[in-house]
Amino acid sequence: MVDKNVMIGTLLTSTKKDSESYRSRLSECLRERSGRNLEPFSLVWYDAYVNNIEENRRIQHELQYSINFIKLFNDPNECQTYVNERKTEKIIVIMSNIYDSQLLHHVHNQTHVVAIYIYRGNNDKANEWRKEYPKIKAVLSNSSELVEIIAIDQKKRQKLEDSIGNFGTYFTPNDRSTKSLENENGDFIWFQLFIETLLRMSNAALHPSRKEFIEFIRQQYHGDVTKLRIIDELESTYEANQAVWWYTRSSFLYVILNKALRQQDYVLLFTLRFFIRDLFHTLIEQKNFNESIIHLYRGQVLDVExxxxxxxxxxxxxxxxxxxxxxxDRLIAQCFAESAIDPENDRYRAVLFEIEADTNRTDTRPFADVTHSSYYGGNEDEILFMAGSIFHIVDVQKASEDNAIWTIKLVLCGEQDNQLNEVFTNLKATLADETDMVSVGKILDDMGKREPAKCAYDLSDEHKRNETNGRFGNPMVSYTEGEYYPEIIQTFQKGVVRLTENNGDRKDLVFNYQVIGATLNKLKQYDSALENYSKALDILLDLYGQDHLKVAINYEAIAQIYEKQEKYQLAIISWKECLRVRQQLLPEAHPTIAGTFRNIGDVYNDVDDFDQALAMYEEALKIQLTSLPSNHPSTAKTHLRLAWIYEQIDQFQLALKNYTIAFDMLKLSYPLDHPSLVQIQEDIDNVKKVLNRMS
Structure with missing residues (x-):
């Protein structure tokens, strides 16, 4: 008997895959990161002879104790291109044997380049350059001095980096209308769903995580004896209840996790799922406050922006x-902010966060006093908040003109306080109590993150093969799509007969009818498919009445078949009933409602009712801009629909605007030579030609 919880689509999906995908997909995904820095700082060294001098190789090894990630260049154009492409890194540059300022000028003007060191150059010329280029920290000819000065400066930079933190997403409170919401809200919701999926991982799905991470991190730090020793310790001694101890230790775990969270590196985050879940549950277990309200402080620096x-x-x-x-301790936090100020760097401002937290709230991310479980063993009076914690910004002001520190007052909030709570709660309810890598792939798919999703799915396959000694997941190279459809229909028709004769569970009967209908739909036997979906609908209406999401799903299936039969008016009737139910039961900004609006728009488009199609697409877009991550492919497709409609009604400027937005969104997910992008570029060019003729 087929498990009724299996998605119907799964029964109809081919398991044929290229055998290449059964290699270690995670190692492939992570290998792509081996050329990328996992830490905030990277060092770029330009020298025409950088690899040809034995002393340079020795210096590189010594510099790695301060900055692990080093890239070497002997071509100025390659160096310049690399620096241009690494906007999210903080780059330190060494320039050796440089005799003209063209590369120096370009590199200095990049905001993410934080320091430049001139080594073994023309000292007179280099000292002249220092007057023009303040990022030049030193002009040196001695290798020992170079290593020492960079090490000293890097400790200061790392202290500043530890102080900076990262603050990402803002919400508009109180106003529940979708018109007032910002697109960043959708980014936050879906990222939190992704993290929630990791937190619900089953033990079986978590088990391989630490080994996978350790194997990867060992490759990253292969030349660093100190870090390799810590990695060995992590492998041999780590326990789940030690997560806070490992996090507060000055090691790569703290740095890599926070950078992955800030930059939303999904593959690295699901590789770290063991550590994220352990931190989360440790904070829950250690939350034990005597006070209902606590006042906390954090001193740091913030970028002016x-x-x-x-x-x-x-x-x-x-x-x-x-x-x-x-x-x-307010004084300790204030002193930390003051000590982090660099008088020579006007890019940052010292701030003191004053935080009020209600310890009795149950809808917040966990937080706890970790003073006695931290690496420093009680020397710091520390309260740690889990990533994703939400705060209300009460006030931001400078205490006085004489005081350089800004005060920022925050109050801890929870899921119930933001206006997308209904959407978030509804989406979270769709997650299984225990998740796995398939769950991760599904969330990433819904987020429009195609490559990380594929990696998660392939990793799930690999785990299952390992669990079954290779029996799971062998490619069915001789499989032909549709080969098993008659067998599926016969099996579920027998199920209908058995359930009907034995007065069986009517919910099971619905499932059988829907599987038969879906399979007949695949076989293009549309009348028979409709007959089975109609039988399922009659039972659903009897079981639940008109207003139930299962009823809406069945109406959707019927509408899609009517579309294929070109019975557009019947399709619109079914789609609108589906929409009515979903609007009745789902939050107004739910992405499923957006998809339903767009599907109705497609039918109106098929019958050339462009005004109605336009209205449906605009409703869809309004919701998508609220509740989907920014630059989501589904949002891009709605822009494409709008562009097409505007083109049909001779609104060419609006058509061009929407084609361009769609192109800019989709190029983030697809290569520029992808057929979809090539077609959109052709559409853009054609509209531009029309506009030129009209001008």
Whole structure:
């Protein structure tokens, strides 16, 4: 008997795969990161002879104790291109034997280049350059001095980096209308769903995670004896209840996890799923406060742009992208902020966060006093908040003109406080109590993250093969699509007969009718498919009445078949009934409602009712901009629909605008030579030609 919880589509999906995909997919995904830095800082060394001098190789080895990730270049154009493409890195540059300022000028003007060191150059010329290029920290000819000065400076930079943190997503409170919501809200919701999926991992899905991470990280730090020793320790001694101890230790785990959270590196995050879940549950277990309200402080520096964002978003919500460490001692936090200020760097401002937290709330991300479980063993009075914690920005102000520190007052909030709570709660309810890598792949698919999703699915296959000694997942190379459809129909028809004769569970009867209908639909036997879906619908209406999501799903299946039969008016009737039910039961900003609006728009488009199609697409887009991650492929496809309609009604400027938006979104997910992007570019060019003729 087939498990009724299996998705119907799964029964109809081919298991044929290219055998190449059965290699270690995770190692392939992570191998792509072996040329990328996992830590905040990277060092770029330009020298025409960088690899040809034995002393340079020795210096590289010594520099790795301060900055692990080093890229070497002997071609100025390659160096310049690399620096241009690494906008999310903080880059330190060494320039050796440089005799003209063209590369120096370009590199210096990149905001993510934080320091430049001139080594073994023309000292007179280099000292002249220092007057023009303030990022030049030193001009040196001695290798020992170079290594020492970079090490000293890097400790200061790392202290500043530890202080900076990262603040990502803002919410508009109180106003529940979708018109007022910001697109970033959708990013936050889906990222939190992704994290929630990791937190619900079954033990079987978690088990391979630490081994996979250790294997990868060992490759990353293969030349660093100190870090390799810590990796060996992690492998041999790590226990789940030690997660906070490992997090607070000055090691790669703290750095890599927070960078992955800030940059939303999905593959690295699901590789770290063991550590994320252990941190989460440790904070839950250690949450034990005597006070109902606690006041906490955090001193740090903020980028001027980020400080301005906070000023402009007062009275809104902010979601922390990474874990947040705070102290009960205001003076210690204030001193930390003051000590982090670099008088020579006007890019940053010292800030003091004053945080009020209600310890009795149950809808927040967990937080706990980790003073006695941290690596420092009680020397710091530390309260740690889990990543994703939400705060209300109460006030942002400078204490006085004489005081360089800005004060930012926050109040801890929870899921119930933001206006997308209904959407988030509804989507979270669709997750299984225990998730696995297939669940991760599904969430990433829904987010429009195609490559990480594929990696998650393939990793799931690999885990299952390992669990079954290779019996699971062998490619069915001789499989032909549709080969087993008659067998599926026969099996479920027998199920209908048995359930009917024995007065069996009517929900099982619905499932059987729907599987038969879906399979007949695949075989293009549309009348028979409709007959089975109609029987399923009659039972559903009798069981649940008109207003139930299962009824809506059945109406959707019927509408799709009517479309294939070109019975468009009947399709519209079924789609609208599906929409009515979903609007009745789902939050107004739910992405499923957006998809239903767009599907209705497609039918109106098929019958050339462009006004109605336009109205449906606009409704869909309004919801998608609220509740889907930014640049989601589904949102891009709605822009394409709008562009097509505008083109049909001779609104060519609006057509061009929507084609361009769709192109810019989709190029983030597909290569530029992908047929879809090639077609959109042709559409853009054609509309531009029309506009030129009209001008």
């Amino acid at each position: 980020e400080l301005n964002n906070l000023i402009n978003n007062q009275d809104k919500f902010i979601a922390m992208n990474s874990l947040l460490s705070t102290s009960r």
